[in-house]
């Protein structure tokens with residue numbers, strides 16, 4: 468029987484959060500085969516799908532750094548795939564590749580220009596999922612945001628929000644490696660324990676605690692030199708109120724606002740930007756694409772030396788687990804990098 472392929476398609480743009488059963492539909496289509504390949508193309512099967520807060524923004528029909536996903540299109544996502552058949556010199560059948568454009572589908576044909584054939588460092592314990600995790604886009608985001616924009620100096624105070632997530636956990640550890648005193652914030656006591664006990668953060672605060680504001684103030688007695696912002700909203704306002712003179716605010720993301728409908732920025736402490744001469748810089752990781760290779764070499768070195776630890780939350784259940792993955796992302800279900808396993812790679816997978 469001909470192989471079938473599940474895919475997740477956008478049906479309706481959400482006005483706030485993604486609505487289960489409404490925003491997307493899962494559809495079964497006939498899977499393409501090797502006979503459909505043209506020169507320069509690869510037939511891929513998906514192993515892992517990355518779930519990223521930015522995917523919520525791709526559903527809005529407005530100007531951004533990427534065009535919106537159109538109604539009826541397969542949802543865009545970064546994926547780890549295995550090559551089933553190839554008419555490209557880039558990869559052979561059985562190879563593991565990554566692509567940012569195949570989207571959430573089980574089987575697809577991709578042009579070679581949109582497929583990366585990554586090499587992973589020869590370190591003990593390196594696994595396929597590291598391509599989305601510690602050697603993936605979120606780790607690179609943490610690396611460039613912290614080292615190029617934040618530039619923490621030894622002894623400075625760095626605050627990282629959503630610090631138990633994929634980007635935040637790496638950003639916070641890089642600040643520690645650079646000798647800073649790091650205050651991490653996250654949404655559960657379990658996450659805070661992990662940040663303190665396993666990642667060695669100086670302070671970890673649960674932003675859902677009723678006395679969070681007081682604790683945040685107490686944790687920043689010398690004020691904040693670098694704020695790595697993953698959440699925006701109230702925590703950003705709070706950090707502005709505690710900013711040191713010439714603080715650097717790394718504007719990485721604002722997940723607290725993505726489902727808000729109407730977005731709100733910092734309000735009460737906005738003028739601190741002027742009085743404390745704060746530098747706020749937004750960035751998109753792609754800005755640093757030419758330096759990815761050297762960043763990955765540095766990340767591999769830290770991983771090998773045990774200075775950097777990684778964590779993944781992997782949901783099973785294939786494409787059907789996508790809605791649960793979105794729910795976890797926006798309700799804090801994940802620790803470290805969130806992904807869905809579409810197909811478990813067997814031991815023949817070549818890295």
Ligand SMILES: NC(=O)c1ccc[n+]([C@@H]2O[C@H](COP(=O)([O-])OP(=O)(O)OC[C@H]3O[C@@H](n4cnc5c(N)ncnc54)[C@H](OP(=O)(O)O)[C@@H]3O)[C@@H](O)[C@H]2O)c1
Pocket residue numbers: 518519520521604605608629630631632633634635652653654655658697698718719720721722723724750751752753795796797798799800801802803804805
């Ligand atoms: N600029 C770039 O190029 C770039 C690239 C990648 C990611 N980003 C941004 O980096 C941030 C983190 O992304 P990620 O992929 O690493 O995701 P992540 O941190 O692994 O997962 C998202 C986390 O955000 C927290 N969160 C959700 N809603 C929140 C709210 N209302 N207030 C505070 N925290 C909330 C949750 O943790 P808690 O349990 O702690 O609430 C959740 O686990 C996002 O803002 C994303 O857009 C930017």
